[in-house]
Amino acid sequence: MSGGGTFRQVDFCRIAAEGDRSLIGRSVAVERPIAIEFNGIGYAVMMASPADLDDFAVGFAFSERLIGGLADIVDIQHHSTLNGDVLRVTLQPSCSERLLGRVRHRISESACGLCGIENLExxxxxxxxxTATANATDSAIFRALADLRERQPLNRETGAVHAAAQCADDGRILRVREDVGRHNAFDKLIGAMRRADAAWDGGFALLSSRCSYELVEKAALADCPMLVTISAATDLAIQRAQSCGLSLIVLARSDAVLALAPLDRG
Structure with a gap:
Protein backbone atom coordinates (compact mmCIF):
# COMPACT_ATOMS: atom_id res chain seq x y z
CA MET A 1 0.00 0.00 0.00
CA SER A 2 1.32 3.46 -0.94
CA GLY A 3 0.28 7.11 -0.77
CA GLY A 4 -0.82 6.87 2.85
CA GLY A 5 -3.20 4.05 1.96
CA THR A 6 -4.90 5.93 -0.88
CA PHE A 7 -3.38 3.95 -3.77
CA ARG A 8 -1.51 0.73 -4.45
CA GLN A 9 0.48 -0.82 -7.27
CA VAL A 10 -1.10 -3.46 -9.51
CA ASP A 11 0.40 -5.36 -12.45
CA PHE A 12 -1.51 -5.31 -15.75
CA CYS A 13 -0.97 -6.93 -19.10
CA ARG A 14 -0.96 -4.18 -21.73
CA ILE A 15 -2.48 -5.38 -25.01
CA ALA A 16 -1.74 -3.14 -27.98
CA ALA A 17 -3.98 -2.85 -31.05
CA GLU A 18 -1.26 -4.45 -33.19
CA GLY A 19 -1.17 -7.45 -30.87
CA ASP A 20 1.91 -6.72 -28.74
CA ARG A 21 1.64 -7.63 -25.04
CA SER A 22 3.71 -6.32 -22.15
CA LEU A 23 3.57 -6.33 -18.36
CA ILE A 24 3.20 -2.91 -16.77
CA GLY A 25 2.59 -1.66 -13.24
CA ARG A 26 0.02 1.01 -12.49
CA SER A 27 -1.16 2.85 -9.41
CA VAL A 28 -4.82 2.21 -8.63
CA ALA A 29 -6.97 4.21 -6.23
CA VAL A 30 -7.95 2.47 -2.99
CA GLU A 31 -11.71 2.29 -2.43
CA ARG A 32 -12.92 1.10 0.97
CA PRO A 33 -16.25 0.84 2.77
CA ILE A 34 -16.59 3.65 5.30
CA ALA A 35 -19.29 2.95 7.88
CA ILE A 36 -20.65 6.08 9.55
CA GLU A 37 -22.35 5.90 12.94
CA PHE A 38 -24.05 8.77 14.74
CA ASN A 39 -24.64 8.38 18.49
CA GLY A 40 -24.21 4.63 18.16
CA ILE A 41 -26.70 4.30 15.28
CA GLY A 42 -25.44 2.78 12.05
CA TYR A 43 -26.38 5.46 9.51
CA ALA A 44 -24.65 4.71 6.20
CA VAL A 45 -21.87 2.78 4.51
CA MET A 46 -20.11 4.78 1.81
CA MET A 47 -17.49 3.62 -0.65
CA ALA A 48 -14.73 6.21 -0.37
CA SER A 49 -11.03 6.97 -0.39
CA PRO A 50 -9.59 6.40 3.12
CA ALA A 51 -8.21 9.91 3.58
CA ASP A 52 -9.43 13.10 5.30
CA LEU A 53 -12.10 11.04 7.06
CA ASP A 54 -12.70 13.56 9.86
CA ASP A 55 -13.46 16.15 7.18
CA PHE A 56 -15.76 13.60 5.54
CA ALA A 57 -17.65 12.96 8.78
CA VAL A 58 -18.24 16.67 9.36
CA GLY A 59 -19.25 17.44 5.78
CA PHE A 60 -21.51 14.40 5.57
CA ALA A 61 -23.30 15.41 8.79
CA PHE A 62 -23.91 18.89 7.38
CA SER A 63 -25.10 17.54 4.02
CA GLU A 64 -27.52 15.19 5.77
CA ARG A 65 -28.84 18.14 7.82
CA LEU A 66 -28.07 16.35 11.06
CA ILE A 67 -26.21 19.31 12.53
CA GLY A 68 -26.52 23.05 12.37
CA GLY A 69 -22.97 23.91 13.33
CA LEU A 70 -19.62 22.40 14.20
CA ALA A 71 -20.44 22.69 17.91
CA ASP A 72 -23.09 20.00 17.41
CA ILE A 73 -20.29 17.45 17.00
CA VAL A 74 -18.89 16.29 20.32
CA ASP A 75 -16.37 13.73 19.09
CA ILE A 76 -15.24 11.75 16.03
CA GLN A 77 -13.52 8.40 16.45
CA HIS A 78 -11.95 6.57 13.52
CA HIS A 79 -11.41 2.81 13.60
CA SER A 80 -9.74 0.82 10.83
CA THR A 81 -10.64 -2.84 10.34
CA LEU A 82 -9.63 -5.48 7.83
CA ASN A 83 -12.81 -4.93 5.81
CA GLY A 84 -13.10 -1.15 6.01
CA ASP A 85 -13.19 1.90 8.26
CA VAL A 86 -15.70 2.99 10.90
CA LEU A 87 -16.41 6.61 11.78
CA ARG A 88 -18.17 6.92 15.14
CA VAL A 89 -19.55 10.43 15.50
CA THR A 90 -21.04 11.67 18.76
CA LEU A 91 -23.60 14.45 18.36
CA GLN A 92 -25.05 16.76 20.96
CA PRO A 93 -28.30 15.50 22.55
CA SER A 94 -30.11 18.40 20.86
CA CYS A 95 -29.50 16.67 17.50
CA SER A 96 -31.26 13.44 18.53
CA GLU A 97 -34.67 14.31 17.07
CA ARG A 98 -33.20 15.23 13.69
CA LEU A 99 -31.04 12.11 13.69
CA LEU A 100 -33.88 9.74 14.54
CA GLY A 101 -36.16 11.39 11.98
CA ARG A 102 -33.61 10.91 9.21
CA VAL A 103 -32.92 7.33 10.26
CA ARG A 104 -36.65 6.51 10.08
CA HIS A 105 -36.87 7.84 6.53
CA ARG A 106 -33.77 5.94 5.46
CA ILE A 107 -35.11 2.69 6.88
CA SER A 108 -38.49 3.15 5.15
CA GLU A 109 -36.94 3.27 1.67
CA SER A 110 -37.93 -0.34 0.95
CA ALA A 111 -41.30 -0.18 2.69
CA CYS A 112 -44.86 0.53 1.54
CA GLY A 113 -46.14 2.94 -1.12
CA LEU A 114 -47.11 5.59 1.42
CA CYS A 115 -43.60 5.53 2.83
CA GLY A 116 -42.35 5.92 -0.74
CA ILE A 117 -44.34 9.15 -1.06
CA GLU A 118 -42.80 10.39 2.19
CA ASN A 119 -39.35 9.53 0.87
CA LEU A 120 -39.98 11.52 -2.31
CA GLU A 121 -40.86 14.52 -0.18
CA THR A 131 -27.18 34.20 0.90
CA ALA A 132 -23.48 34.40 0.00
CA THR A 133 -22.42 36.33 -3.10
CA ALA A 134 -19.90 35.25 -5.73
CA ASN A 135 -17.50 37.96 -6.87
CA ALA A 136 -15.45 35.81 -9.23
CA THR A 137 -14.77 37.10 -12.74
CA ASP A 138 -14.73 34.91 -15.84
CA SER A 139 -10.92 34.92 -15.79
CA ALA A 140 -10.97 33.59 -12.21
CA ILE A 141 -12.87 30.50 -13.33
CA PHE A 142 -10.38 29.77 -16.10
CA ARG A 143 -7.46 30.33 -13.71
CA ALA A 144 -8.86 27.76 -11.28
CA LEU A 145 -9.51 25.29 -14.09
CA ALA A 146 -5.92 25.63 -15.31
CA ASP A 147 -4.49 25.06 -11.83
CA LEU A 148 -6.74 22.23 -10.62
CA ARG A 149 -4.78 19.35 -12.11
CA GLU A 150 -1.62 20.31 -10.22
CA ARG A 151 -3.63 20.24 -7.00
CA GLN A 152 -4.81 16.64 -7.54
CA PRO A 153 -1.88 14.42 -6.50
CA LEU A 154 -3.99 11.27 -6.05
CA ASN A 155 -5.65 11.67 -9.44
CA ARG A 156 -2.29 12.30 -11.12
CA GLU A 157 -1.08 9.03 -9.62
CA THR A 158 -4.17 6.95 -10.44
CA GLY A 159 -6.41 8.81 -12.89
CA ALA A 160 -9.41 7.50 -10.95
CA VAL A 161 -10.58 10.08 -8.40
CA HIS A 162 -12.58 13.29 -8.27
CA ALA A 163 -11.60 16.60 -6.71
CA ALA A 164 -13.54 19.36 -4.99
CA ALA A 165 -11.78 22.71 -4.65
CA GLN A 166 -12.47 25.88 -2.71
CA CYS A 167 -11.48 28.78 -4.95
CA ALA A 168 -10.98 32.43 -4.06
CA ASP A 169 -12.73 35.16 -6.03
CA ASP A 170 -9.55 35.68 -8.08
CA GLY A 171 -9.36 31.97 -9.00
CA ARG A 172 -6.67 30.92 -6.53
CA ILE A 173 -7.29 27.40 -5.26
CA LEU A 174 -7.32 27.55 -1.47
CA ARG A 175 -7.91 23.89 -0.58
CA VAL A 176 -8.72 20.63 -2.35
CA ARG A 177 -10.09 17.28 -1.27
CA GLU A 178 -9.98 14.13 -3.42
CA ASP A 179 -12.06 10.95 -3.35
CA VAL A 180 -13.20 8.13 -5.59
CA GLY A 181 -16.72 9.52 -5.16
CA ARG A 182 -17.60 13.03 -6.33
CA HIS A 183 -20.10 13.43 -3.48
CA ASN A 184 -17.52 12.31 -0.93
CA ALA A 185 -14.94 14.77 -2.27
CA PHE A 186 -17.38 17.66 -1.85
CA ASP A 187 -18.38 16.50 1.64
CA LYS A 188 -14.70 16.40 2.58
CA LEU A 189 -14.16 19.92 1.26
CA ILE A 190 -17.20 21.26 3.12
CA GLY A 191 -16.07 19.49 6.28
CA ALA A 192 -12.55 20.89 5.96
CA MET A 193 -13.91 24.41 5.54
CA ARG A 194 -16.21 24.04 8.56
CA ARG A 195 -13.39 22.72 10.73
CA ALA A 196 -11.18 25.65 9.65
CA ASP A 197 -14.04 28.15 10.09
CA ALA A 198 -13.45 29.20 6.47
CA ALA A 199 -16.04 31.13 4.45
CA TRP A 200 -16.46 31.36 0.68
CA ASP A 201 -15.63 35.10 0.77
CA GLY A 202 -16.92 35.76 -2.72
CA GLY A 203 -15.27 32.64 -4.14
CA PHE A 204 -16.70 29.42 -5.53
CA ALA A 205 -16.50 25.63 -5.58
CA LEU A 206 -14.92 23.77 -8.51
CA LEU A 207 -15.74 20.07 -8.95
CA SER A 208 -14.15 17.64 -11.41
CA SER A 209 -17.44 15.89 -12.16
CA ARG A 210 -20.87 16.23 -13.68
CA CYS A 211 -23.36 18.39 -11.83
CA SER A 212 -25.95 16.19 -10.13
CA TYR A 213 -28.76 17.45 -7.93
CA GLU A 214 -27.00 16.07 -4.81
CA LEU A 215 -24.00 18.30 -5.45
CA VAL A 216 -26.26 21.31 -5.91
CA GLU A 217 -27.92 20.53 -2.58
CA LYS A 218 -24.58 20.20 -0.80
CA ALA A 219 -23.52 23.57 -2.24
CA ALA A 220 -26.75 25.23 -1.12
CA LEU A 221 -26.52 23.79 2.39
CA ALA A 222 -22.92 25.05 2.60
CA ASP A 223 -24.10 28.52 1.42
CA CYS A 224 -21.73 28.28 -1.55
CA PRO A 225 -22.56 31.15 -3.92
CA MET A 226 -21.33 29.53 -7.14
CA LEU A 227 -20.78 25.93 -8.22
CA VAL A 228 -18.53 25.16 -11.19
CA THR A 229 -18.40 21.62 -12.61
CA ILE A 230 -16.28 20.11 -15.37
CA SER A 231 -19.15 18.18 -16.93
CA ALA A 232 -22.81 18.84 -17.66
CA ALA A 233 -25.73 19.31 -15.29
CA THR A 234 -28.87 17.23 -15.04
CA ASP A 235 -32.31 18.79 -15.39
CA LEU A 236 -33.05 18.31 -11.69
CA ALA A 237 -29.73 19.88 -10.71
CA ILE A 238 -30.65 22.98 -12.72
CA GLN A 239 -34.11 23.15 -11.17
CA ARG A 240 -32.71 22.83 -7.65
CA ALA A 241 -30.05 25.49 -8.30
CA GLN A 242 -32.67 27.90 -9.61
CA SER A 243 -34.91 27.22 -6.60
CA CYS A 244 -32.30 28.43 -4.11
CA GLY A 245 -30.44 31.09 -6.08
CA LEU A 246 -27.22 29.12 -6.63
CA SER A 247 -25.10 30.33 -9.55
CA LEU A 248 -24.21 27.40 -11.77
CA ILE A 249 -21.34 27.06 -14.26
CA VAL A 250 -21.14 23.74 -16.14
CA LEU A 251 -19.13 22.08 -18.91
CA ALA A 252 -16.21 24.14 -17.66
CA ARG A 253 -13.33 23.59 -20.08
CA SER A 254 -10.16 25.49 -20.86
CA ASP A 255 -11.71 27.24 -23.88
CA ALA A 256 -15.28 27.93 -22.69
CA VAL A 257 -17.83 27.41 -19.92
CA LEU A 258 -21.62 27.43 -19.81
CA ALA A 259 -23.25 29.75 -17.26
CA LEU A 260 -26.84 28.99 -16.37
CA ALA A 261 -28.99 32.01 -17.08
CA PRO A 262 -30.42 33.31 -13.79
CA LEU A 263 -34.08 32.55 -13.15
CA ASP A 264 -36.39 35.53 -12.83
CA ARG A 265 -37.33 35.13 -9.19
CA GLY A 266 -39.51 38.22 -9.07
Whole structure:
Protein backbone atom coordinates (compact mmCIF):
# COMPACT_ATOMS: atom_id res chain seq x y z
CA MET A 1 0.00 0.00 0.00
CA SER A 2 1.32 3.46 -0.94
CA GLY A 3 0.28 7.11 -0.77
CA GLY A 4 -0.82 6.87 2.85
CA GLY A 5 -3.20 4.05 1.96
CA THR A 6 -4.90 5.93 -0.88
CA PHE A 7 -3.38 3.95 -3.77
CA ARG A 8 -1.51 0.73 -4.45
CA GLN A 9 0.48 -0.82 -7.27
CA VAL A 10 -1.10 -3.46 -9.51
CA ASP A 11 0.40 -5.36 -12.45
CA PHE A 12 -1.51 -5.31 -15.75
CA CYS A 13 -0.97 -6.93 -19.10
CA ARG A 14 -0.96 -4.18 -21.73
CA ILE A 15 -2.48 -5.38 -25.01
CA ALA A 16 -1.74 -3.14 -27.98
CA ALA A 17 -3.98 -2.85 -31.05
CA GLU A 18 -1.26 -4.45 -33.19
CA GLY A 19 -1.17 -7.45 -30.87
CA ASP A 20 1.91 -6.72 -28.74
CA ARG A 21 1.64 -7.63 -25.04
CA SER A 22 3.71 -6.32 -22.15
CA LEU A 23 3.57 -6.33 -18.36
CA ILE A 24 3.20 -2.91 -16.77
CA GLY A 25 2.59 -1.66 -13.24
CA ARG A 26 0.02 1.01 -12.49
CA SER A 27 -1.16 2.85 -9.41
CA VAL A 28 -4.82 2.21 -8.63
CA ALA A 29 -6.97 4.21 -6.23
CA VAL A 30 -7.95 2.47 -2.99
CA GLU A 31 -11.71 2.29 -2.43
CA ARG A 32 -12.92 1.10 0.97
CA PRO A 33 -16.25 0.84 2.77
CA ILE A 34 -16.59 3.65 5.30
CA ALA A 35 -19.29 2.95 7.88
CA ILE A 36 -20.65 6.08 9.55
CA GLU A 37 -22.35 5.90 12.94
CA PHE A 38 -24.05 8.77 14.74
CA ASN A 39 -24.64 8.38 18.49
CA GLY A 40 -24.21 4.63 18.16
CA ILE A 41 -26.70 4.30 15.28
CA GLY A 42 -25.44 2.78 12.05
CA TYR A 43 -26.38 5.46 9.51
CA ALA A 44 -24.65 4.71 6.20
CA VAL A 45 -21.87 2.78 4.51
CA MET A 46 -20.11 4.78 1.81
CA MET A 47 -17.49 3.62 -0.65
CA ALA A 48 -14.73 6.21 -0.37
CA SER A 49 -11.03 6.97 -0.39
CA PRO A 50 -9.59 6.40 3.12
CA ALA A 51 -8.21 9.91 3.58
CA ASP A 52 -9.43 13.10 5.30
CA LEU A 53 -12.10 11.04 7.06
CA ASP A 54 -12.70 13.56 9.86
CA ASP A 55 -13.46 16.15 7.18
CA PHE A 56 -15.76 13.60 5.54
CA ALA A 57 -17.65 12.96 8.78
CA VAL A 58 -18.24 16.67 9.36
CA GLY A 59 -19.25 17.44 5.78
CA PHE A 60 -21.51 14.40 5.57
CA ALA A 61 -23.30 15.41 8.79
CA PHE A 62 -23.91 18.89 7.38
CA SER A 63 -25.10 17.54 4.02
CA GLU A 64 -27.52 15.19 5.77
CA ARG A 65 -28.84 18.14 7.82
CA LEU A 66 -28.07 16.35 11.06
CA ILE A 67 -26.21 19.31 12.53
CA GLY A 68 -26.52 23.05 12.37
CA GLY A 69 -22.97 23.91 13.33
CA LEU A 70 -19.62 22.40 14.20
CA ALA A 71 -20.44 22.69 17.91
CA ASP A 72 -23.09 20.00 17.41
CA ILE A 73 -20.29 17.45 17.00
CA VAL A 74 -18.89 16.29 20.32
CA ASP A 75 -16.37 13.73 19.09
CA ILE A 76 -15.24 11.75 16.03
CA GLN A 77 -13.52 8.40 16.45
CA HIS A 78 -11.95 6.57 13.52
CA HIS A 79 -11.41 2.81 13.60
CA SER A 80 -9.74 0.82 10.83
CA THR A 81 -10.64 -2.84 10.34
CA LEU A 82 -9.63 -5.48 7.83
CA ASN A 83 -12.81 -4.93 5.81
CA GLY A 84 -13.10 -1.15 6.01
CA ASP A 85 -13.19 1.90 8.26
CA VAL A 86 -15.70 2.99 10.90
CA LEU A 87 -16.41 6.61 11.78
CA ARG A 88 -18.17 6.92 15.14
CA VAL A 89 -19.55 10.43 15.50
CA THR A 90 -21.04 11.67 18.76
CA LEU A 91 -23.60 14.45 18.36
CA GLN A 92 -25.05 16.76 20.96
CA PRO A 93 -28.30 15.50 22.55
CA SER A 94 -30.11 18.40 20.86
CA CYS A 95 -29.50 16.67 17.50
CA SER A 96 -31.26 13.44 18.53
CA GLU A 97 -34.67 14.31 17.07
CA ARG A 98 -33.20 15.23 13.69
CA LEU A 99 -31.04 12.11 13.69
CA LEU A 100 -33.88 9.74 14.54
CA GLY A 101 -36.16 11.39 11.98
CA ARG A 102 -33.61 10.91 9.21
CA VAL A 103 -32.92 7.33 10.26
CA ARG A 104 -36.65 6.51 10.08
CA HIS A 105 -36.87 7.84 6.53
CA ARG A 106 -33.77 5.94 5.46
CA ILE A 107 -35.11 2.69 6.88
CA SER A 108 -38.49 3.15 5.15
CA GLU A 109 -36.94 3.27 1.67
CA SER A 110 -37.93 -0.34 0.95
CA ALA A 111 -41.30 -0.18 2.69
CA CYS A 112 -44.86 0.53 1.54
CA GLY A 113 -46.14 2.94 -1.12
CA LEU A 114 -47.11 5.59 1.42
CA CYS A 115 -43.60 5.53 2.83
CA GLY A 116 -42.35 5.92 -0.74
CA ILE A 117 -44.34 9.15 -1.06
CA GLU A 118 -42.80 10.39 2.19
CA ASN A 119 -39.35 9.53 0.87
CA LEU A 120 -39.98 11.52 -2.31
CA GLU A 121 -40.86 14.52 -0.18
CA UNK A 122 -37.69 14.02 1.83
CA UNK A 123 -35.60 13.69 -1.33
CA UNK A 124 -36.82 17.06 -2.61
CA UNK A 125 -36.92 18.97 0.65
CA UNK A 126 -36.79 22.76 0.15
CA UNK A 127 -33.27 24.13 0.06
CA UNK A 128 -32.20 27.20 2.02
CA UNK A 129 -31.75 30.36 0.00
CA UNK A 130 -28.11 30.97 -0.85
CA THR A 131 -27.18 34.20 0.90
CA ALA A 132 -23.48 34.40 0.00
CA THR A 133 -22.42 36.33 -3.10
CA ALA A 134 -19.90 35.25 -5.73
CA ASN A 135 -17.50 37.96 -6.87
CA ALA A 136 -15.45 35.81 -9.23
CA THR A 137 -14.77 37.10 -12.74
CA ASP A 138 -14.73 34.91 -15.84
CA SER A 139 -10.92 34.92 -15.79
CA ALA A 140 -10.97 33.59 -12.21
CA ILE A 141 -12.87 30.50 -13.33
CA PHE A 142 -10.38 29.77 -16.10
CA ARG A 143 -7.46 30.33 -13.71
CA ALA A 144 -8.86 27.76 -11.28
CA LEU A 145 -9.51 25.29 -14.09
CA ALA A 146 -5.92 25.63 -15.31
CA ASP A 147 -4.49 25.06 -11.83
CA LEU A 148 -6.74 22.23 -10.62
CA ARG A 149 -4.78 19.35 -12.11
CA GLU A 150 -1.62 20.31 -10.22
CA ARG A 151 -3.63 20.24 -7.00
CA GLN A 152 -4.81 16.64 -7.54
CA PRO A 153 -1.88 14.42 -6.50
CA LEU A 154 -3.99 11.27 -6.05
CA ASN A 155 -5.65 11.67 -9.44
CA ARG A 156 -2.29 12.30 -11.12
CA GLU A 157 -1.08 9.03 -9.62
CA THR A 158 -4.17 6.95 -10.44
CA GLY A 159 -6.41 8.81 -12.89
CA ALA A 160 -9.41 7.50 -10.95
CA VAL A 161 -10.58 10.08 -8.40
CA HIS A 162 -12.58 13.29 -8.27
CA ALA A 163 -11.60 16.60 -6.71
CA ALA A 164 -13.54 19.36 -4.99
CA ALA A 165 -11.78 22.71 -4.65
CA GLN A 166 -12.47 25.88 -2.71
CA CYS A 167 -11.48 28.78 -4.95
CA ALA A 168 -10.98 32.43 -4.06
CA ASP A 169 -12.73 35.16 -6.03
CA ASP A 170 -9.55 35.68 -8.08
CA GLY A 171 -9.36 31.97 -9.00
CA ARG A 172 -6.67 30.92 -6.53
CA ILE A 173 -7.29 27.40 -5.26
CA LEU A 174 -7.32 27.55 -1.47
CA ARG A 175 -7.91 23.89 -0.58
CA VAL A 176 -8.72 20.63 -2.35
CA ARG A 177 -10.09 17.28 -1.27
CA GLU A 178 -9.98 14.13 -3.42
CA ASP A 179 -12.06 10.95 -3.35
CA VAL A 180 -13.20 8.13 -5.59
CA GLY A 181 -16.72 9.52 -5.16
CA ARG A 182 -17.60 13.03 -6.33
CA HIS A 183 -20.10 13.43 -3.48
CA ASN A 184 -17.52 12.31 -0.93
CA ALA A 185 -14.94 14.77 -2.27
CA PHE A 186 -17.38 17.66 -1.85
CA ASP A 187 -18.38 16.50 1.64
CA LYS A 188 -14.70 16.40 2.58
CA LEU A 189 -14.16 19.92 1.26
CA ILE A 190 -17.20 21.26 3.12
CA GLY A 191 -16.07 19.49 6.28
CA ALA A 192 -12.55 20.89 5.96
CA MET A 193 -13.91 24.41 5.54
CA ARG A 194 -16.21 24.04 8.56
CA ARG A 195 -13.39 22.72 10.73
CA ALA A 196 -11.18 25.65 9.65
CA ASP A 197 -14.04 28.15 10.09
CA ALA A 198 -13.45 29.20 6.47
CA ALA A 199 -16.04 31.13 4.45
CA TRP A 200 -16.46 31.36 0.68
CA ASP A 201 -15.63 35.10 0.77
CA GLY A 202 -16.92 35.76 -2.72
CA GLY A 203 -15.27 32.64 -4.14
CA PHE A 204 -16.70 29.42 -5.53
CA ALA A 205 -16.50 25.63 -5.58
CA LEU A 206 -14.92 23.77 -8.51
CA LEU A 207 -15.74 20.07 -8.95
CA SER A 208 -14.15 17.64 -11.41
CA SER A 209 -17.44 15.89 -12.16
CA ARG A 210 -20.87 16.23 -13.68
CA CYS A 211 -23.36 18.39 -11.83
CA SER A 212 -25.95 16.19 -10.13
CA TYR A 213 -28.76 17.45 -7.93
CA GLU A 214 -27.00 16.07 -4.81
CA LEU A 215 -24.00 18.30 -5.45
CA VAL A 216 -26.26 21.31 -5.91
CA GLU A 217 -27.92 20.53 -2.58
CA LYS A 218 -24.58 20.20 -0.80
CA ALA A 219 -23.52 23.57 -2.24
CA ALA A 220 -26.75 25.23 -1.12
CA LEU A 221 -26.52 23.79 2.39
CA ALA A 222 -22.92 25.05 2.60
CA ASP A 223 -24.10 28.52 1.42
CA CYS A 224 -21.73 28.28 -1.55
CA PRO A 225 -22.56 31.15 -3.92
CA MET A 226 -21.33 29.53 -7.14
CA LEU A 227 -20.78 25.93 -8.22
CA VAL A 228 -18.53 25.16 -11.19
CA THR A 229 -18.40 21.62 -12.61
CA ILE A 230 -16.28 20.11 -15.37
CA SER A 231 -19.15 18.18 -16.93
CA ALA A 232 -22.81 18.84 -17.66
CA ALA A 233 -25.73 19.31 -15.29
CA THR A 234 -28.87 17.23 -15.04
CA ASP A 235 -32.31 18.79 -15.39
CA LEU A 236 -33.05 18.31 -11.69
CA ALA A 237 -29.73 19.88 -10.71
CA ILE A 238 -30.65 22.98 -12.72
CA GLN A 239 -34.11 23.15 -11.17
CA ARG A 240 -32.71 22.83 -7.65
CA ALA A 241 -30.05 25.49 -8.30
CA GLN A 242 -32.67 27.90 -9.61
CA SER A 243 -34.91 27.22 -6.60
CA CYS A 244 -32.30 28.43 -4.11
CA GLY A 245 -30.44 31.09 -6.08
CA LEU A 246 -27.22 29.12 -6.63
CA SER A 247 -25.10 30.33 -9.55
CA LEU A 248 -24.21 27.40 -11.77
CA ILE A 249 -21.34 27.06 -14.26
CA VAL A 250 -21.14 23.74 -16.14
CA LEU A 251 -19.13 22.08 -18.91
CA ALA A 252 -16.21 24.14 -17.66
CA ARG A 253 -13.33 23.59 -20.08
CA SER A 254 -10.16 25.49 -20.86
CA ASP A 255 -11.71 27.24 -23.88
CA ALA A 256 -15.28 27.93 -22.69
CA VAL A 257 -17.83 27.41 -19.92
CA LEU A 258 -21.62 27.43 -19.81
CA ALA A 259 -23.25 29.75 -17.26
CA LEU A 260 -26.84 28.99 -16.37
CA ALA A 261 -28.99 32.01 -17.08
CA PRO A 262 -30.42 33.31 -13.79
CA LEU A 263 -34.08 32.55 -13.15
CA ASP A 264 -36.39 35.53 -12.83
CA ARG A 265 -37.33 35.13 -9.19
CA GLY A 266 -39.51 38.22 -9.07
Missing amino acids: QALRPLPEV
